[in-house]
Structures are given as C-alpha cells and as structure tokens.
Amino acid sequence: MLLHFVGMKTLYLQHHKLTLRFDPALSCVGHDEVLLKIRLAGICGTDLALFNGYANFNGVPGHEFVAEVVETGSEVDANLKGRRVVAEINQWCGECDQCARKHYSHCLNRRVIGIRDHQGCFAEYLMVKANTLHIISDSIDDRQAVFIEPLAAALRIVEQLQSHDYRDIMLIGAGRLGQLIARVMILQEKPLTVVVRHAQQRQLLQRLPLDCIDESAVEVNMVDVAIDATGQPSGLALALHALRPQGVCVMKSSYPAPITVDLTRLMIDEIELIGSRCGPFSSAIEMLENGLKVLIKPLEF
Ligand SMILES: [Zn+2]
Ligand SMILES: [Zn+2]
Structure with a gap:
C-alpha cells in the first residue's frame, strides 16, 4: 500500500x-x-x-x-x-x-x-x-499521553520491587524521569527521600508526601531501596553508598560510556543491583485515567 x-x-x-x-x-x-x-x-x-x-x-x-x-x-x-x-x-x-x-x-x-x-x-x-x-481514550489529552512511555518505565520499578521486602526508598535524580518515578513511588506508601540538584526540581516536588535533600546529606545505611535516575555514574555510586546491608539498588540510568563503580560492597553487604528499563504501558494508561493526571500536571509544558 x-x-x-x-x-x-x-x-x-x-x-x-x-x-x-x-x-x-x-x-x-x-x-x-x-x-x-x-x-x-x-x-x-x-x-x-x-x-x-x-x-x-x-x-x-x-x-x-x-x-x-x-x-x-x-x-x-x-x-x-x-x-x-x-x-x-x-x-x-x-x-x-x-x-x-x-x-x-x-x-x-x-x-x-x-x-x-x-x-x-x-x-x-x-x-x-x-x-x-x-x-488512548479522550480522557487523556496529548500533553498527558506523551508521558505514557516514561511513566511505564517508572512503573517497571514497582513491578521489580514487588517481591522485595523494604521499608523506605531513596530516589537520586529529579529530572523528568525522576519526577515521574517520585510520583509513582509515593503511591507505595513508604517513606521516600529524593536527592535533588536544582531548585526547580525541588519546586516540582513540593506538596508531594516526600522529603527532598541535597546530595551532601546522603549518608551510609539510610535506606533499603535506592534508585539512580541521574544518568550519571556518580548517581549510581551515591545509591550504593546510601543503602543498608541487603538493600536493593535500582539502576534506571543509561550511561553514554562504560563507567567505573566500586562494586565490592555488593558482595560484602549482599546488596542486589537491579537493571530497570521499559515498563507496562497498559498500567501507565490506567494510572493516567485514574487520576495520576493531577500529579503530572505541573510537569506539562
Ligand atoms: Zn525516554
Ligand atoms: Zn522476539
């Protein structure tokens, strides 16, 4: 044709x-x-x-x-x-x-x-x-629909953590994907700390039930789950640094080149490293239809 x-x-x-x-x-x-x-x-x-x-x-x-x-x-x-x-x-x-x-x-x-x-x-x-x-139903407009793919990617983390027992979460990176991950992770109803670099990122997260901190405030043994969404090797290193023994590190970044990170702690503290990429589109669409639109409103251009 x-x-x-x-x-x-x-x-x-x-x-x-x-x-x-x-x-x-x-x-x-x-x-x-x-x-x-x-x-x-x-x-x-x-x-x-x-x-x-x-x-x-x-x-x-x-x-x-x-x-x-x-x-x-x-x-x-x-x-x-x-x-x-x-x-x-x-x-x-x-x-x-x-x-x-x-x-x-x-x-x-x-x-x-x-x-x-x-x-x-x-x-x-x-x-x-x-x-x-x-x-896509009429209830989701174009500006919301372009979020479906990254929202699905954020939801992939929830899928992957389903079988894990954890008490709290740290998200490192509050760029666009980070903003969506934050909005998905607050629905898990576990304490969430977000490491932010820029005032505008912090502003987009205000009024959400989470704590924003600077990188300098990240300490060892802080959380059970740490998610790197910075796209930077330093974000992954910081995530590993923040984890308690037997914690879970979720790698949600693509790095343009091979990176160097000290992985010895994974063995000593039995830390699990999970790669995380694409997620369920149907769940993302369902979430938008069921009210997540309100939460992503500040992210629309
Ligand atoms: Zn993308
Ligand atoms: Zn195939």
Whole structure:
C-alpha cells in the first residue's frame, strides 16, 4: 500500500549532529503494520544520551509520542484508522524464545523506536507493528499521553520491587524521569527521600508526601531501596553508598560510556543491583485515567 505522501520532514541524528531533513522515500505499510501521523513527541534523557553517542544510533531519534493511525496494513483492523494511539517502544518479533515467554521487551530480535534499528518519532510519520499499539481514550489529552512511555518505565520499578521486602526508598535524580518515578513511588506508601540538584526540581516536588535533600546529606545505611535516575555514574555510586546491608539498588540510568563503580560492597553487604528499563504501558494508561493526571500536571509544558 502506498503512502499518501511523497516524503516527510524528519530530525536526523548522524555523528552526534541533529539536522532537519526531508526524506523523499516512498514506502509500503507492511501487512502487520500501521502508519502513524505524529501528534506530539517528548524529549527525554535517553535522547540526550543518544546525541552524546549512547547506543551508537544514527537515524531519526525519539520514542515518546502520541499519534494518529492514518493507514493500516492488509492484516490489521482497518477500524484503527483515525484512532489516537501510543506504541510500545520495543518492536518485537513474536517468534523468538523471549516472545514465546511473553517477555516482549526482551525480544531477542527487538528493534527499538528511535534507539535501535528503528526510525523514531521526531518525524511527521512513523511505521510500527500494529500489535504494539495502545488506543488512548479522550480522557487523556496529548500533553498527558506523551508521558505514557516514561511513566511505564517508572512503573517497571514497582513491578521489580514487588517481591522485595523494604521499608523506605531513596530516589537520586529529579529530572523528568525522576519526577515521574517520585510520583509513582509515593503511591507505595513508604517513606521516600529524593536527592535533588536544582531548585526547580525541588519546586516540582513540593506538596508531594516526600522529603527532598541535597546530595551532601546522603549518608551510609539510610535506606533499603535506592534508585539512580541521574544518568550519571556518580548517581549510581551515591545509591550504593546510601543503602543498608541487603538493600536493593535500582539502576534506571543509561550511561553514554562504560563507567567505573566500586562494586565490592555488593558482595560484602549482599546488596542486589537491579537493571530497570521499559515498563507496562497498559498500567501507565490506567494510572493516567485514574487520576495520576493531577500529579503530572505541573510537569506539562
Ligand atoms: Zn525516554
Ligand atoms: Zn522476539
């Protein structure tokens, strides 16, 4: 099926440089794919890391978006046309061992929108697999819907901590993802301390039931769970520093280059280090529909 257009504007990343390009190529919508017209896109720390060389990505970046379905593949429900949607950033194959176990975000052949082997959303149009779509109801507007992907990533931490017994939490980093993590973690109803660097970050967290502290106030043996969302190796080191013995360190950062951290404490104090990436879109959508919108309101632009 030919597209309606003979080209589109894109933001193209090559050798750490972002340029506005006009891509004149005509393409076909695959039988199991849909063509999306991007309505709104968000920029996150991962995008900034990509610009600095993370994942060695050349192409159109961007993975946080809300869009409208404008074309459907031959095996896709044509009623999707015109619907407002978001898409999971992991485009899975459906055939590998991980997909068979329904661990789609860890598909062995996965392509990742705007990060790995897949065009991103900083463009007018984007093609994705239809089975990775989530329809957005009218109760969630575009400015809220662009938060679904990072909110899902924040919720992944809750999933991963479900089987752990912990009393309190420290979040290090209050950038955009950190702000969302804070809003999700307060719902766990355990004391939450957030390490903030900037006055504006602190301001966005005021009125929430949590404590904000400076980095200099972080001491040893402070918490059972420490989350690094700084994107900096120093954030991970600080998280390990703050943990009590047998604590859990959640790594929610992507670092542009290999990092050096003293891991000996993990052995001595039996600390668990958990990597945490993508999370459940459906839970994020449900949370927005059930009132989290109020909490993210100050984060909207
Ligand atoms: Zn992101
Ligand atoms: Zn797969």
